[in-house]
Structure formats: structure tokens, C-alpha cells
Amino acid sequence: MTTDHTARPAAGTALDVADHLLATLPPASAVWCSGLRKRYRRQTAVDDVSFTVARGEVLGLLGPNGAGKTSVIKILLGLVRPDAGEVLLLGRPGTDPQARRRVGYLPELFRYQPWLTAAEVLDLHVRLAGAAVPDAERRDCLALVGLADRAGDRVGGFSKGMQQRLGLAVALVARPELVVLDEPTSALDPLGRADVRDLLLSLKTRQVAVLLNSHLIGEVERVCDRVVILDKGRVAAAGTLPELLGQRELRLRLDGVGAPAEARLAAAGRLTRDGDGYTVALPADPDPTTVPDLVADLVALGVRVHAVEPGHISLEERLLDILRTGSSEEHR
Amino acid sequence: MSTARTVFVIAGLTLQEAVRRRVLRAIVVMTVVLLTLSAWGFYRLDAEFGTFTTGEARIAASTVLNLVMFGLSLIAALGTAFLAGPTMAGEIESGIALAVMTRPVRRAAVLLGKWLGLVVFGSGFVVVAGLGQLVIVRATVGYWPPHPATGLALLAAQTTVLLTLGLLLSTVISPMASGIVAVGLFGATWIAGVVGMVGEAFGNPGVAQVGTVSRMLLPTDGLWRGAMHSFQHPGLAQFPAFEDSPFLSMSPLTATYLGWSALWVALALGLAGLAFQRRDL
Numbered sequence A: 001m002t003t004d005h006t007a008r009p010a011a012g013t014a015l016d017v018a019d020h021l022l023a024t025l026p027p028a029s030a031v032w033c034s035g036l037r038k039r040y041r042r043q044t045a046v047d048d049v050s051f052t053v054a055r056g057e058v059l060g061l062l063g064p065n066g067a068g069k070t071s072v073i074k075i076l077l078g079l080v081r082p083d084a085g086e087v088l089l090l091g092r093p094g095t096d097p098q099a100r101r102r103v104g105y106l107p108e109l110f111r112y113q114p115w116l117t118a119a120e121v122l123d124l125h126v127r128l129a130g131a132a133v134p135d136a137e138r139r140d141c142l143a144l145v146g147l148a149d150r151a152g153d154r155v156g157g158f159s160k161g162m163q164q165r166l167g168l169a170v171a172l173v174a175r176p177e178l179v180v181l182d183e184p185t186s187a188l189d190p191l192g193r194a195d196v197r198d199l200l201l202s203l204k205t206r207q208v209a210v211l212l213n214s215h216l217i218g219e220v221e222r223v224c225d226r227v228v229i230l231d232k233g234r235v236a237a238a239g240t241l242p243e244l245l246g247q248r249e250l251r252l253r254l255d256g257v258g259a260p261a262e263a264r265l266a267a268a269g270r271l272t273r274d275g276d277g278y279t280v281a282l283p284a285d286p287d288p289t290t291v292p293d294l295v296a297d298l299v300a301l302g303v304r305v306h307a308v309e310p311g312h313i314s315l316e317e318r319l320l321d322i323l324r325t326g327s328s329e330e331h332r
Numbered sequence B: 001m002s003t004a005r006t007v008f009v010i011a012g013l014t015l016q017e018a019v020r021r022r023v024l025r026a027i028v029v030m031t032v033v034l035l036t037l038s039a040w041g042f043y044r045l046d047a048e049f050g051t052f053t054t055g056e057a058r059i060a061a062s063t064v065l066n067l068v069m070f071g072l073s074l075i076a077a078l079g080t081a082f083l084a085g086p087t088m089a090g091e092i093e094s095g096i097a098l099a100v101m102t103r104p105v106r107r108a109a110v111l112l113g114k115w116l117g118l119v120v121f122g123s124g125f126v127v128v129a130g131l132g133q134l135v136i137v138r139a140t141v142g143y144w145p146p147h148p149a150t151g152l153a154l155l156a157a158q159t160t161v162l163l164t165l166g167l168l169l170s171t172v173i174s175p176m177a178s179g180i181v182a183v184g185l186f187g188a189t190w191i192a193g194v195v196g197m198v199g200e201a202f203g204n205p206g207v208a209q210v211g212t213v214s215r216m217l218l219p220t221d222g223l224w225r226g227a228m229h230s231f232q233h234p235g236l237a238q239f240p241a242f243e244d245s246p247f248l249s250m251s252p253l254t255a256t257y258l259g260w261s262a263l264w265v266a267l268a269l270g271l272a273g274l275a276f277q278r279r280d281l
Helices: A002-024 A069-076 A118-129 A135-144 A160-173 A190-205 A217-223 A241-245 A259-268 A290-300 A315-325 B003-020 B022-048 B054-094 B096-101 B107-141 B148-170 B175-201 B205-217 B220-231 B234-238 B240-244 B255-278
Strands: A031-040 A043-053 A058-062 A084-089 A103-106 A178-182 A209-213 A226-231 A234-240 A248-255 A271-274 A277-282 A304-311
Touching: A031 A069, A043 A069, A043 A209, A043 A234, A058 A069, A058 A190, A058 A217, A069 A084, A069 A178, A069 A209, A103 A160, A103 B096, A118 A135, A118 A160, A118 B003, A118 B096, A135 A160, A160 A178, A160 A190, A190 A209, A190 A217, A209 A217, A217 A315, A226 A241, A226 A315, A234 A241, A234 A315, A241 A315, A248 A259, A248 A290, A259 A271, A259 A277, A259 A290, A277 A290, A290 A304, B003 B022, B003 B054, B003 B107, B022 B054, B022 B107, B054 B096, B054 B107, B054 B148, B054 B175, B054 B220, B054 B234, B096 B107, B107 B148, B107 B255, B148 B175, B148 B220, B148 B255, B175 B205, B175 B220, B205 B220, B220 B255
Parallel strands: A058 A209, A058 A226, A103 A178, A178 A209
Antiparallel strands: A031 A043, A031 A084, A226 A234, A248 A277, A248 A304, A271 A277
């Protein structure tokens, strides 16, 4: 009896301490996956893929057709069983359906019950998610994707673009903490694409994590914090945009360049020369005074400056470069 | 979300689909045509054969009633098999399943919900249309079957068996194929049942076995025979000459057979669940 009496409060305190410790831990990543593998008959679709999406982060998944992007997404969401590997969604194992309670998904192949109205599709998903979302919020969600005036229309009569907009609303309606968008603009007109970009930026400000698979590199470059590049089922490169894009460059057109001026140029960064064109490689995040100081020094050394043009390596160039050279380890 | 809630949400969705899709309209039209024709037929039966004795008239009514009920069960079979197939396989093929299955739901719960919705729809149809038929027979020739509730319940059970088969097939093959295979097996079992009866009539145990085995493999025909027995006049058992009719049944169903049918449904549903669980979407 006595032990019982003393043991209980002790256990209670220990649990409280554990709860407190858990509560003070930083929240688990939105997505964590490790060593994912999937073979379809003789074709390896996904080969040892691991990456993480932090809370509130926008991660872009890039790669050529058949690189395994959609397969990876389907494995993360439990639609496809991996041959090997582990998935955690919002801190829960991916095999537990509850892991997807706060996850929204727009599939690449988006189709919704044609016999339901747009509003009914949203109601269905709110019920399946077990979320308490008031009517007004559901309507706002339809308005957000530009379907406010089509809420009562059957999905069967929707165009592809409208169905994709509805898919976005479905992905967003149950107050997700992670949104997975597989080619979200494939059926949208330029206006729709701009809407999606604004939507992604608003998710970012609301600290909703986003996993974005898109062919539109410009779109990815504009909104993503980090990028994972897949090629032939493997991670070919991964990192933040500055990491991946690496150095910037400065292109100058000069004449009257003497030896001291050339030495000054070389001091700023690796120098290449083509006639009167000079290119200086700068570090990824150059000091804001680097370029004006360089120009002032050159002028002082008697160099005549015709043009100064900061160069920026685009993600597209980098992606093509990575895919062509097939280098993997170097970029990880 | 609890599994039970998922089951009910999906069952409700399936019923809504059945009501809103064209298949319901097709079923209603077919049923109305069949009921109207049978009403006319029974009315003529009464008028033309006014010289029948009461006993003869009842036997005729029993036989024709079973014939019409067979038509109804065929409509129910076609309707549910072609609903059950597309509902799973079609949703997987079209991509509708993707958004639903990424909600916090278990696949087994979604499958069970589909099944429940289809069972309610199929049974509802059988009971409403069957009851309509019984009322028509009562109004035209004044015949009322001995066990109408049991008969209708067995017809509903037959529909349930067939749609479970359709659901099982649709988790592994394409939507159209699953409907066709389910209806084909349904027809094959019925014919095997008739073949078995012929075997019995000619005292050939080998041929009679065909019916018994097919009735075990797919319980639709056995349940149909039980339903017929509940609809037909009890006096028919005294006439051994009727034993060979495919539209009359001489013996009621045993509890063991009913138990086997329930187990069959549970097994098929379990298999469908396993196949669906393992499938990549």
C-alpha cells in the first residue's frame, strides 16, 4: 500500500517532466525520409533517396521526366509501398494513417468525384481529415483558388484547369501543416500560375511546409528555400539555392588595362579574359562593397570602363549542368 | 479520424454516387419495365386461365413469380456488379482514389465503406422492387408467398455475395473486366445449378455434384434457390414432377449453408482488403 502511494506521485512527476521535455523540443521536421527504394519489375524508380523538409520550408523537387519525383511523393504519402526506407511525416511514421492528419496533397493526376459539387468535394475531405473547419472557411478556400462562384456546380462539368484549382483547394482546406503539390500548374493558364505562386508565398509566410514538384524551374527558383534534384531515381544534388547556384560572376568590358589593373582584377576573384571582355568570379554572397570598390580602383589605375554587368547563374543552367555531367557526390 | 467514421462517410459517398450516376436510372427503368410486364402477365394469367382450380392457379403463380424474381435478381446482379467494379478500380485508374487515400484513413476502412454502401443500395433495391412484385401478384392473382421476408432477405444476401465478388475482382483487375467476370460467374453458377438438378433427376451423382460444388464456390445460386423456396407455394413439394424446374426449389436452405455464405462474404472481403492494402496507387 505504502509503496503504491509513494510510487504514484513519483511516476506522475516523471511523466510531467517527460511531457515538459517533449513540449519544449523543437517540432519534428515536416518530412523526413531515409534510404527510399522502389523497383517496378526490372525498372528502378527510386534508389536510396533521403531528404528532409523543415517546418515552414518550401522544398522544390526537380528532375527530368522519369527521374522518380512522383514515385517519391507517392511513397511519402503511403500510396506506394517502398521496397526499403523509412518515412516520417510531421514526426509520425508514414505507415500510420494519422501521420497524414495535417497533410494536404494535390496529385499530378487530379480527378475528383464528378457527381459531387465543388463544395461537396471539400466537405468530404474535411470529414475524412477529421478536421473542424467552419463553412465560411471552406468557402474562403474555394474563393482563394478562384472557384467561389462555381461552389454549387458538379465537378463533372469542370475544365482541367478548374479541376486543378479545386485540387489546390482540397489540399489546403483541412488546415495542413504540410502541403505536397505535384505539378500544381500543369493545367493552368499564366494567370493561374501567378495565383499559385502567390499561394505558395502566402503558405510560406504562414509557416506551412511545402513540397513542390514542378517542371517550371522559374517557379521553383522564385519560391523555394531549398531544392532536391533527382536523376534516374537518385538524389543528384540537394541544397539551398545559393549553395546550388554557387558563385556569381561579374562581366566587365575594359580597355587600357595594365599589369597593376589586371592584378587588381585577379585579386577580386578568378579572372578570365576574352578580348576586351573580362569575367571575374565572385563568391556566392559577395560583400556589397566589392563591386563599387573594384570599379573605383580600376578607374584610379587609368582603366577606361565601358560596361559592368553582374552575372547570375540561373537554376536552369545549373540543373542542366548537373544532369549532363551526372556528377552526384560533389553537389550533395 | 476513427475507422468507423471513415466507413460511414465512404458508405454515404457510395450511396450518393449510386443515386447520382446513370446506373440508378437504368436500374429504375429496367425494374419498372419488368414490373409492368409482369403485372400485365399476371393479369392475363388470371383472365385466360379462369378454369384453373385454386391449386393449379397457385402453382402457376408460384412458378411465374419465381421467374420474375429471377429477372429482378438478374437486374440487381448486373446493377451492383457494374457499380462495384468501377467504384474501386475506376477510382484507382482515374486518380479519384489518390486524394481520398492520402487522408488519415485506413485502406481497409475505405473498402469496407464502399462495401457497406453497395450492400445498402443493392439490398434496398431488392427489397423495394421485390415487395412491389409481391404486391402485384397479390393484386392480380391473389397469391401471397409463405415467407416473403425470408425470401427478400435471401435475395439481398445473393446481391451482397455478388457485389462482394465484384469488389474483390475490382481490386485486382480493370473496372469493366471485373463487372463482366462477376456477372459471368453469376450466370455460370446458375447454369451449373441447373446442370446439377438435371444430374439429380437422372440419378447421375457425378453431374449432380457440379451443382453442389458450384454452389459452394459462389453461393449466389444456393441463396437464390433458398429465396425461391420462400416464395413458392408450400403445396408444391407434394409434386415430384416439379423437381426438375429451374424456377422451383424443393428444399429450404440449411443453417450451415447460410453460415458458409456469410463466411464466404467475409473471406472475399478480407481478400479484397489484403489485395487493396498491398496495391500501389
